[in-house]
Amino acid sequence: MRYGREPEVLKDISFELERGSFHFLTGPSGSGKSTLLKLIYLAEEASRGRIEIFGQDIALLQRKDRPLMRRRVGVVFQEFRLLDHLNVFDNAALAPRIDGRKPADYRGDVADLLAWVGLGERMHAMPPALSGGEKQRLAIARAVINRPDILLADEPTGNVDEAMGLRILRLFLELNRVGATVLIASHDAELVARSGMPVMRLEDGQLAPQADFATERAQ
C-alpha cells in the first residue's frame, strides 16, 4: 500500500483474522496501523495485493455492495469523527438510521448503550461540549450500536482514564464473545496486557514476528 509516489506504507503483509477472534495491533507511530485499518474498513484501496473480507475479494466488490460491507464493520476513529451538528443521541443512532430502521425500533438500544458508556446524562449534549473522554465513549457507542461483525478501533482508550479504559475493554470483549471479530490498534500496553489477547506488531510497514505480551511490554 502506497500513497501516490511515496514509499510503501505497508508491504508484504499477510495475515488472516479468524471469525470471532480478538487481536491488538501495535507498533510505533507511522508504522502503518491506521492505514491497515483503513484498508479493512474500505476507506483506502490497496495499490497491490489482495484483501478478502467475509470471504470476498474487495477488489472485485461492486461499488453498490461496498456500503453493505461497511455496515458490517464498526469503526472507532482515533479522531472520533463525530458530527458536531448532531447531539450525542443522534450521533450514536447514526448506523441504524443509515440502515433504514425505524427510530422506535432502536432508540431504546441507543439509550441503553449511551447509559452503559456513561453518557446517559449527556444525550442532549452537542459534541463540541463534550470532553475528550466523552467523545471517545460516544465514538465507541456509535461504532458498536449495530453489533458489527468486525470491530476496528484506533486508539480507543487514548482519552479515557484507566477505569473507563477497562470498561471499554470489557465492552469489546463482550462484543467479541457474542461473535464480533475485534482488531484494536493501541499504544496502551497496560490494556493489551490486561486483555491477554494476541498482538500483531507492525514495524516499518511490515508485520513483526508474533510477539507475546511480555515482549510487547518490554518494548
Add this chain to the structure above:
Amino acid sequence: MTLAFDVNRWWPAPLLPRQDGRDLALLFVVAALSLLAGLAAVGALAGHRAAEGWRTELTGSATVIVRAQGTETADEAAARAADVVSGVKGVAEARALEAAKAQALIAPWIGPGGLPADLPTPRLVAVDLDRGAPATGAAIAAALKAHGVDADVDDHSRWSAQIMRAGAATEGVALAIFALIVLVLGAVIAFATRQGLAARHEVVEALHLAGATDGYIARLFQARFARSAAQASLAGAVLAAVAAAALKASTAGDTQLTALLPIAWTDLAAVAPFPVLGALTAAVTARVTAMAALGARP
C-alpha cells in the same frame, strides 16, 4: 442544570447541518435568477402577443391608392374602387376614405394647411380582409384593372416581413435569455453543491464510512438544494410578477408602449411553475453533481 432528554419523544435530526452564510448567498443568487427568468418569460409572452397583433393587423388589411381618370372625380373613382374591391373574394369590407381623412393622413408631412384644392391627390380605400382566407394584393389589383380603375394596391408586404422578423426576434431573444438563465441556474446550483459537499466533507465522510450509499448521501443534498431553490424561486417569481404588474399598470395609458409590450394579467401566471421548476432543476443538478463527486471515493 440538566436538560431533560425524553428518549421516547426523540426523532432524528437532519443529517446535514443547517444553512449557513454560503447557502444564503446561493438563495439570493437563485432568487435573482428567478426574478430575471420571470421577467424574461413575461417579456416573451408579451413579445409574442405584440408580434401576433402586428401580424394580424398587417395581414388583415390593405390599402388601395386610387387615381381619377378622365372626367371622373377623385371621390367617384374611390367609391367605384371600393365597390370593385368589396366584390373580391377574401375581402370583408372596403371603404373609400373621405378627402379630409386622406388629408389628415398626410398632414404630419405637409403641415396643417393641407394641399391646394386644385392639386389632384390620390384617394385611399381602406380594405379589411377576411381573416380566414384573405385576398391577395395581386387579386385585388387584378379586379381593379379589370374594371378599369387606375390604382395601386399596398398589401403591406413590403415591410410586414421586416416587422414579423422583428417580432420573432423579440420572442427569440426573450426565450434565449430565459434558457440562458435556466442554464446559469443549473451551473450555480452545481457549483453550490460541490461547495456544499466540500464544506461538509466531514459529514459526507462519516456517512460514507458508516455505510451510507452514494444515493443516500446525494438525496440529502438533493432535498436540501431542492427546498432552498423552491423557496428562492418562489421569492424571485413573486418579485417578477409584482414588477410585471407594476410595468403594466404604469404603461396603461400609453398606447405606444402598450403596443410594444402588451402585457396581459394572465402573463403573470407564467411565473407560477417557477418554484417547482427551480426545485426540479436544483434536485437533478444536485443529485448528478453529488453522485459524480461521491463516485470518486473508494
